[in-house]
């Protein structure tokens with residue numbers, strides 16, 4: 069029996085979270101086309117008869133421009149020092165760059181086994197993939213270099229085999245039925261944040277935060293109250309959209325994703341807005357709501373920057 073921790077590292081947008089989801093087989097880390105989507109360290113557990121691979125997702129390492137950026141980088145480095153295997157992700161469709169060399173240099177100091185993972189293999193032809201494998205191999209003395217595509221599934225199993233090979237001999241670390249150690253509330257908040265990030269401008273990912281305040285069981289349903297925070301008043305309009313349309317979409321998407329995540333079905337969704345724009349949103353929701361199940365939460369918000377979203381998930 070082998071069991072241990074592994075993580076994927078690499079520059080932002082390299083495909084780390086998508087790969088982790090593909091390996092664990094369930095949506096655990098959120099993904100988006102925006103760089104620096106990941107803010108939490110999330111564990112996904114892959115159970116096999118003779119092994120347990122615990123995957124830790126990290127934010128993309130980047131040149132920090134803010135204190136939050138510095139803290140995210142600290143989180144990455146801390147994770148590196150605690151795992152058994154590290155997969156350095158480098159996309160097949162982008163040149164090996166200074167960022168990759170910088171990360172490789174840092175990894176050389178660690179005790180973990182370092183593999184290179186050439187991600188997004190589906191985006192290039194065989195010749196380009198071969199060239200990228202050579203370029204990546206020249207970066208450092210990696211234990212292995214593995215090309216994969218999380219989207220097509222190409223070599224994902226092989227990557228798991230290779231990673232498992234480098235885990236220490238150990239009894240299993242988590243119970244059989246455990247896929248992640250993230251609390252349910254954090255996972256739902258991440259799903260809402262993912263929905264809120266869709267279609268927003270590049271600068272926004274770090275400016276949106278979501279806190280699930282309450283999850284109330286009502287018979288077979290779970291009523292979820294989530295607060296969406298933005299950093300600046302100017303970002304409010306982006307998150308809310310014309311006549312509340314974006315916020316409503318966020319609620320709908322988050323509900324659908326939560327439903328898929330728990331595979332139980334759902335009944336209703338609702339969004340409501342800030343103190344300033346709340347009534348406009350409620351009106352727009354009401355006027356566009358052909359779905360009779362849409363309900364609204366009326367509430368006075370202490371700050372103009374918080375938007376409350378309510379949706380219900382259930383069988």
Ligand SMILES: Nc1nc2c(ncn2[C@@H]2O[C@H](COP(=O)(O)OP(=O)(O)OP(=O)(O)O)[C@@H](O)[C@H]2O)c(=O)[nH]1
Pocket residue numbers: 078079080081082083084085086087098099100101102103104105106126127128129187188189190191216217218219220
């Ligand atoms: N075609 C293709 N696209 C991929 C693949 N893996 C990831 N992507 C896309 O690449 C983008 C970034 O993927 P993420 O998994 O969020 O990247 P990340 O490295 O976790 O990003 P950060 O959270 O910024 O660190 C998304 O649009 C994914 O859909 C792949 O194997 N093939």
